[in-house]
Amino acid sequence: MKNKFFLLFEDCRIVEGYTNAIIYDLNRSANSNQIPKSLVPFIEKCNSIPVLDVINAYENLEEQEIAREYLDFLLEREFGFLADEHVKSQMGTLNLDYETPSAVQNAIICCNDDSFDNIDIIISELNKLLCEDIEFRCIIKSEENFNTLCQLLDDSVFKTIIFRMDFEEFLTEKLLENNSLKNPRIAHTFVYGAPAFKETELFSFLTGKANYYKDCGKINKDKFVINQPFYLESQSCNTCLNKKIAIDFEGNIKNCPSMQHDYGCIKNKSLEDVISEPKFKTPWFIKKDEIEICSDCEFRHMCLDCRAFTDNLENPYSRPSSCNYNPYIAKWKGEEGYKTLQECGIVSTNEGLSIDHVKIASINKFHE
Helix, strand or coil: CCCCEEEECCCEEEEECCCEEEEEECCCHHHCEEEECCHHHHHHHHHHCCHHHHHHCCCCHHHHHHHHHHHHHHHHCCCEEEECHHHHHHCCCCCCCCCCCCCCCEEEEEEECCCHHHHHHHHHHHHHCCCCEEEEEEECCCHHHHHHHHHHHCCCCCCEEEEEEECCCCCCHHHHHHHHHHCCCEEEEEEECCCCCEECCCEEEECCCCCCCCCCCCCCHHHCCCCHHHHHHHHHCCCCCCCEEEECCCCEEECCCCCCCCCCECCCCCHHHHHCCHHHHHHHHCCHHHCCCHHHCCCHHHCCCCCCCECCCCCCCCCECCCCEECCCCEECCCCCCCCCHHHCEEEECCEEEECHHHHHHHHHHCC
C-alpha cells in the first residue's frame, strides 16, 4: 500500500446527514451502506494523502487498527480502490448535470365519466411533450370509457403507465390482465374498494378505499430510490415535482393533484402554455439540500419528497409533514429512543430553523 491512495468510484457518493452518512452505490443500490460520519474525513484524507501515511498519523495502535478495518470494509464492498499517483491524476469526475429530452417527465391525470370528454386532448398534448410516465386516477363507471382510454394509450409515447381506479364490476381480472399483456407499458393497475384482496404482478385488488388527493406524500423506506438518474436529478431539482404536470377531477391544471393552486383549466388552456409559465416551473427546482430538516438528512438524495403536504404550507422549503424520520438522532418513529423534532429542540419559525445542538448532543450521548 506504499504510496497508494484510496479513491472512491465516481458512482459511489457519500451523503452526510446530521448524525450519520451513507455511501450511495448508484449502480448497485443494494450495496449502499450507512457509515459513521467519522469515516468520511478518513476517506477524504486517503484521496489526497497516501493511505499508509493517513493510518500512521493516528496516535495509537488501536486507532490505527480501526483505520485499517475501515479501509478493508471499503475495499471489500468495492466502494473504491487503491491507486498510485499516476492513476489518480487520470481519474475523471461524474458529471452532475441532469438533462432529459422531455418537456414533461411524468403526469398524474384524474378523470371520471364527467371529465372524460377531454381525455383524448390530454393524451395528445402529453405525447407532444414527450411525457415518459403517466398515472391515471380514475373514477369511471363506464366500461366503454375505460376501453376507450386503453385504446388511446396503445400508440402513446409513454414508457410507463399506472392505473389507480375505484372498483366497478366490469374491472375483472381477465380484463386487467388482457390490457397489460396487450400494452406491456401498463406497469400495474391498482383497484380500490374491491370485494376481496388479490395481488399479482400485473394488478392489485385492494379492499381499502382510496382518497386520490390525500393519499399522497408519505415518506418511508419502501419508496427510497437509489440510482444515478434519481441522484443526479436530486442535485438540482425536486424529485417529486420536477417536470411533473397534473390535472385534477375538475380539469384544473396543477403541479400535483393534491395542491391547492391551479394554473387554469384543460378546457381552455393547453398544457404547453402552462409549462411555459415561470411560476409553474418554480417548484421544479426546490431541491432537498434547500428544504428544512431534509438538508440535514442522509436519505435526502434517495427520497421522493412532497410539496403538497408540509409542516408549513406558507414556506416552500418546509419539511414533508408525513416524514417520520428524525435525522438529528437517526431514529424512525416507532424505534426505541425516538423523539420528535420538537423534543430535540428543533423549531421552525418564519424567521428560519432553530436547532438546539446542545440538547441533541445530550440525547445522542444518552443512547450511545
